[in-house]
Amino acid sequence: MGATALEFRLRMVVNVAIIVLGVWAPWVPVERRQYILEWLPREVTRAGLMPFSTAVTTTLIIAGLLAALGAILRVWGTASLGPATVTSLDMKSGPVVASGPYRYVRNPLYLGLWFMVAAIALLMQPSGAALAMPLLTLFVLRLTLGEEAFLSGRLGEPYRAYLRAVPRFLPRLRNNLPPSESTSQWGTAFLSELTPIGVLVGIVVFASTYNSGVMARIILIGWGASLIARAFLPRPQSESTSSA
Template identity: 45%
Template sequence: MKATAWEFRLRYWIHLVIYVLGFTAPWDRWLHLDSIRTWQLMASWPARSKWLSFSNATIAVLAVGIVLALLAALLRTWGAAYMDASVVHHTAMHGEQVVADGPYRRVRNPLYDGMFLHTLALALLMPPSGAVFAIVLIGVFQLRLILAEEVFLTEKLGEPYRQYCSRVPRLLPALQPKIPGSGVQASWGMAFLSEIYMWGVFVSFAALGWRYNSMLILQGVIVSLGVSLVTRAFLPKMRVAAE
């Protein structure tokens, strides 16, 4: 069930391929399905039931997308602030010590939780079949990555990591910290830069969503991805300069 080493190494590209397939949903054309977006479909349900007008339902779904994108950006940035950006985006697994500060006191995998919330936000812009495809595959793939990391960290860190896992939930954050902090200082500036794509997606939803044009938001997402790729190319140099 756990992911292989090459899956972990190529995880960003695998995520990207899943998202592209979710947005394009080529099977819709093969099956001659209507090319509506999940946003429209979700807004039509309360409108048909006469709970809300279609206009208000559209705004409500947009609000959900904005909140999901914001939570994803916040959670990812919070997690990255307590872990070196070079480790967060590295192609190999790392495990020098148990990270027990920030969100890691409440949940073991805040970065994966943030990515899944991000997937839910993007799914609103996809065709319904593509949204289901992306949510299911991203969920399964991330679980496989988590299991692979847990095996690696258990072998590398031993009993301290086992004790950490026994006290801190894997995916559902605890309301209260489950362990005391270890004294790691957060690096917020580097964390924001490493997660600039997530913040760009949030801004795209918040600033462009009021045009009620999913393709316009998608253009903002693509621009955010481009900016993040350029930023990540300079992250190692930034980290060295900061030290």
């Protein structure tokens, strides 16, 4: 069930395709289009669960929390692993990284990606999100299983010990792993992860302006700036674990 080397190489293309499909939702007629950010508060109010203004505020808070989790995990994970390794087109193997978020969860980058797209899903049609999120979840799981098989074969028992000590997706705050000696690369990590940062900024702007067009432009600008920044990142000099 693990992803192939080609899937790993094309992971960004696949992720973007899933997001575009969810946002575009070509099967929804133009006159019936509505974002989840607009649809969900109305449905919650119609069900009598809370007043409309409270439902809107709650939806925006959820969106902001999802985006914040995505940005934090992506930036922190990239700073710990190294942006050049994160953006590599090939799986890398080397010393097991057990610092930063990798001390508590094995796949902070994939988890951050999932939270980021969940926040973006609030810009999708309900049926688009219902398709995009399961597709993304399945693809992230395939990537994770593929990397774990690759790294287990390359690194052997040290990595298998790491697998036993650190959960795949649900963080565990305590373990007996010795901390890894590594230097966090915060500056380049922020530049490399401008997409989730843009999603967070876009949702904050939307909460204050309720202008979905401005929010979408901010997200696109963040994505474009991230691509430019990544193009100028140095290539990894030595192999290390990779998860993006």
